[in-house]
Amino acid sequence: MKLGAYTACLHDRSLDETLKILGELGLTSAEINTGGFIGAPHIPIDDILAGPAAREDYLGRFTQAGITLTGLNVNGNPLNPDPLVGPRHAADLHRTIEVAALLGVKRVVTMSGLPGSHPGCPTANWVVNPWDSQWLDVLDHQWNEVAVPFWKDIQARAADADVKVCIEMHPHNLVFNPPTLQRLAEQTNATHIGAEMDPSHLFWQGIDPVAAVEHLGDLVFHAAAKDTRINDDNVRLFGVLDDRFTRVPPVRNPLNLGGNNTLNEWPSRPSWQFVAVGRGHGLEDFWAPFLRALYAVDPDMAVNIEHEDTELDQIEGLRQAAVNLLSAARTAGV
Numbered sequence: 001m002k003l004g005a006y007t008a009c010l011h012d013r014s015l016d017e018t019l020k021i022l023g024e025l026g027l028t029s030a031e032i033n034t035g036g037f038i039g040a041p042h043i044p045i046d047d048i049l050a051g052p053a054a055r056e057d058y059l060g061r062f063t064q065a066g067i068t069l070t071g072l073n074v075n076g077n078p079l080n081p082d083p084l085v086g087p088r089h090a091a092d093l094h095r096t097i098e099v100a101a102l103l104g105v106k107r108v109v110t111m112s113g114l115p116g117s118h119p120g121c122p123t124a125n126w127v128v129n130p131w132d133s134q135w136l137d138v139l140d141h142q143w144n145e146v147a148v149p150f151w152k153d154i155q156a157r158a159a160d161a162d163v164k165v166c167i168e169m170h171p172h173n174l175v176f177n178p179p180t181l182q183r184l185a186e187q188t189n190a191t192h193i194g195a196e197m198d199p200s201h202l203f204w205q206g207i208d209p210v211a212a213v214e215h216l217g218d219l220v221f222h223a224a225a226k227d228t229r230i231n232d233d234n235v236r237l238f239g240v241l242d243d244r245f246t247r248v249p250p251v252r253n254p255l256n257l258g259g260n261n262t263l264n265e266w267p268s269r270p271s272w273q274f275v276a277v278g279r280g281h282g283l284e285d286f287w288a289p290f291l292r293a294l295y296a297v298d299p300d301m302a303v304n305i306e307h308e309d310t311e312l313d314q315i316e317g318l319r320q321a322a323v324n325l326l327s328a329a330r331t332a333g334v
Contacts, residue, residue, distance in 0.1 A: 080115070159191055166194060
């Protein structure tokens, strides 16, 4: 098993400095962003597409640092009906599959995306609970007319490149839990589309990530190490589907989602929040069993820290996550 980090949290550092930091933390794996929501701060994509010399030089920097490049990340919304977002994110995914093949990287991480509710709808629409039949009509359009054709094409591209596309089961996407992941795999006859198992989004939905790994089995290709703290007192009042967010001007938010969109500010008393590994769930009661479950699926699976703990700065959060992840791995014996 390869333990490392997704380097987006170090977007303001050079690649060489980033790899040095990972090595000093005892990590041996890196996942690099190549487009979508964040861009490509740690990879010269045009140079890599242009010729083998740049590819050899790029991979050599990882070898020199003692780090393995285990994944390319292109999280975005490739199905977004906003013409400033969807087509760009889809093109980023297509290009990332090509880059992964050229570099010999076998995993591309992304999201399933989310279309509009009907033909011509200008905004994405997430159906949370389709108890009314109109929402089933929306889902029929989103799946049958938009998502399945798109993902059949991605399946073909990934199979041709011999690259596994790993979907983060993320709310505000069509695929946000094990059943929707399985639905996409079944409806696209997927051999090269599966899951990136990120427990943080499953926790607050009430899903047991270990049970999810065991249920999905060979559909789990890759994993993230990100924790979630459930604030029970707040859940009792607000629930986990909470709309108390505050609009943030784009100048204050470095994550430009495309179009006119930015991430909004979390409520002051959140029902749940992303935290570093071990700050939401214990090492022995969750993280070690989680790593064992992943190891049972694939002993060579990469598990990369995704640091989004706003209570800790970029280095301290990464350090705490690394210490705890490595400790959990020793406890798990993987």
